[in-house]
Amino acid sequence: MGIDAGFDMVPRLSKGVVDRHNWDRFINFIKEHYKDDAQIEIKPNYIIFKAGEHPILPFEGHKFLRFSSKVSGPTAAATRVESYIDTVTRIAKVHFGSRVQYWNEGFDHFGNYDWNEVHESIRSYEQVRHAVVISPFLLLDKLGIPIFEIKDILGKGKGLVARFNISKGTRILVEKPLLTVRSMPPNELEPVLAARLKALSKASQRQFLSLRNNFPGKYPFSGIVKTNALPCGPGSPVGGVYPTACLINHSCIPNSHHSWNSNVEHETIHAVRPIEAGEEITISYDRGDPYIVRQAFLNEAFGFDCNCSGCSLPPSELQASNARRILIQGLDDTIGDPFRMMVSPKEVLGDCHSLLQVLEEEYGGCATASSARLYYDAFQVSITHGDQARASVFAERAYKARVVCEGEDSPETQRVKSLALKPSEHSSFGLCSTKWKTTREMVPKSLNTAQFEKWLFGEQS
Numbered sequence: 150m151g152i153d154a155g156f157d158m159v160p161r162l163s164k165g166v167v168d169r170h171n172w173d174r175f176i177n178f179i180k181e182h183y184k185d186d187a188q189i190e191i192k193p194n195y196i197i198f199k200a201g202e203h204p205i206l207p208f209e210g211h212k213f214l215r216f217s218s219k220v221s222g223p224t225a226a227a228t229r230v231e232s233y234i235d236t237v238t239r240i241a242k243v244h245f246g247s248r249v250q251y252w253n254e255g256f257d258h259f260g261n262y263d264w265n266e267v268h269e270s271i272r273s274y275e276q277v278r279h280a281v282v283i284s285p286f287l288l289l290d291k292l293g294i295p296i297f298e299i300k301d302i303l304g305k306g307k308g309l310v311a312r313f314n315i316s317k318g319t320r321i322l323v324e325k326p327l328l329t330v331r332s333m334p335p336n337e338l339e340p341v342l343a344a345r346l347k348a349l350s351k352a353s354q355r356q357f358l359s360l361r362n363n364f365p366g367k368y369p370f371s372g373i374v375k376t377n378a379l380p381c382g383p384g385s386p387v388g389g390v391y392p393t394a395c396l397i398n399h400s401c402i403p404n405s406h407h408s409w410n411s412n413v414e415h416e417t418i419h420a421v422r423p424i425e426a427g428e429e430i431t432i433s434y435d436r437g438d439p440y441i442v443r444q445a446f447l448n449e450a451f452g453f454d455c456n457c458s459g460c461s462l463p464p465s466e467l468q469a470s471n472a473r474r475i476l477i478q479g480l481d482d483t484i485g486d487p488f489r490m491m492v493s494p495k496e497v498l499g500d501c502h503s504l505l506q507v508l509e510e511e512y513g514g515c516a517t518a519s520s521a522r523l524y525y526d527a528f529q530v531s532i533t534h535g536d537q538a539r540a541s542v543f544a545e546r547a548y549k550a551r552v553v554c555e556g557e558d559s560p561e562t563q564r565v566k567s568l569a570l571k572p573s574e575h576s577s578f579g580l581c582s583t584k585w586k587t588t589r590e591m592v593p594k595s596l597n598t599a600q601f602e603k604w605l606f607g608e609q610s
């Protein structure tokens with residue numbers, strides 16, 4: 150006989166993401182607290198306290214009902230287990246509040262659960278679970294914790310700053326527009342906006358009106374749109390205004406990419422390179438022009454002078470950057486020429502390879518949207534000449550780049566993904582010629598990386 154004491158979790162925890170997150174934090178706290186205590190052993194599925202009746206905390210919170218032991222007696226072991234129970238109960242209360250119900254039979258205070266139930270729950274701790282790997286960013290998202298904070302940025306007004314280290318390809322933000330509007334002169338736009346605003350909720354009206362206006366005066370609503378709207382797709386005449394996405398400032402070498410998902414009509418922001426905690430999240434407002442051209446554009450269109458890292462390079466480096474940007478635009482134009490694609494496909498593939506290298510030099514692996522476009526161009530060159538082998542590799546690369554900058558659910562990502570699997574389903578399959586005719590199975594398997602790249606870009610057959 151003896152006196153039992155401990156605590157019960159009432160009601161028991163669910164398998165839901167919030168309870169799981171809280172339980173993991175609690176377990177990590179316990180591990181840290183007892184890390185130097187030789188009586189506490191971490192097993193694959195639980196933590197065991199080797200005192201008294203060896204109470205246990207499982208790693209799966211939804212299985213847990215009770216932490217208890219017999220605590221009676223003047224021995225050192227009884228004192229030790231009593232102290233474990235007291236401390237673990239206090240820590241559990243901090244994490245779960247009134248759900249943690251302490252009981253002690255010595256005071257005629259009994260637990261909530263039947264002992265059969267409790268023993269059954271303890272037996273289930275041993276059953277190995279197949280861990281569901283959940284991205285920490287997805288978890289934060291589900292918990293409604295943004296991975297950025299809104300801060301004042303010197304010389305730029307408000308901006309978004311990473312609260313955690315963010316890995317490449319992470320979806321930083323997804324947001325529906327407050328409103329979308331077609332581009333038109335401010336005197337025509339103003340009444341359209343007034344009517345749209347009137348139809349919005351008071352909260353949305355306040356969000357719209359809280360946005361920055363670099364063009365105050367006769368047309369205040371149009372000024373807000375001009376300062377903030379993001380195009381709904383590349384080159385779209387329709388722009389969307391968002392409460393949070395519109396707080397993201399510009400950089401000529403941005404660490405993030407914004408994209409409009411036309412299927413679900415929302416804007417997404419993805420990291421195109423790793424972003425460190427404390428770093429500002431930036432997107433590009435311009436087309437990647439050389440310094441003078443983009444400064445003029447940013448000043449005229451948005452009313453600011455850019456001092457980003459790309460604009461603050463020493464003169465010789467800025468000159469080299471300008472040369473690269475001119476080359477990028479030139480190659481972009483020639484690659485898009487349908488006549489060249491028809492008569493000189495090999496040269497076009499060569500240009501695609503050169504463009505890839507210049508993009509890498511200029512943007513250091515952050516030009517994912519441009520690479521996605523260029524891989525798609527190379528796909529088109531290959532498929533119009535019947536080359537399914539190269540086309541499938543280019544589509545696969547376009548797909549991977551799209552996943553980084555737009556996510557798996559973007560319509561363009563899905564389109565290039567299906568083309569990677571079935572390149573022949575493209576409407577231009579064999580349209581120019583079938584002189585490069587191959588099947589998907591003919592992608593070479595035994596080449597090293599350098600040889601493979603040479604084969605891919607048509608530098609060796």
Ligand SMILES: C[S@@+](CC[C@H](N)C(=O)[O-])C[C@H]1O[C@@H](n2cnc3c(N)ncnc32)[C@H](O)[C@@H]1O
Binds near residue numbers: 361452453
């Ligand atoms: C869409 S808003 C971005 C959020 C804005 N900073 C705010 O406080 O609401 C665009 C405006 O932010 C400012 N901005 C954006 N990027 C900037 C930069 N790189 N340098 C200086 N100002 C910038 C400019 O005033 C620009 O017109």
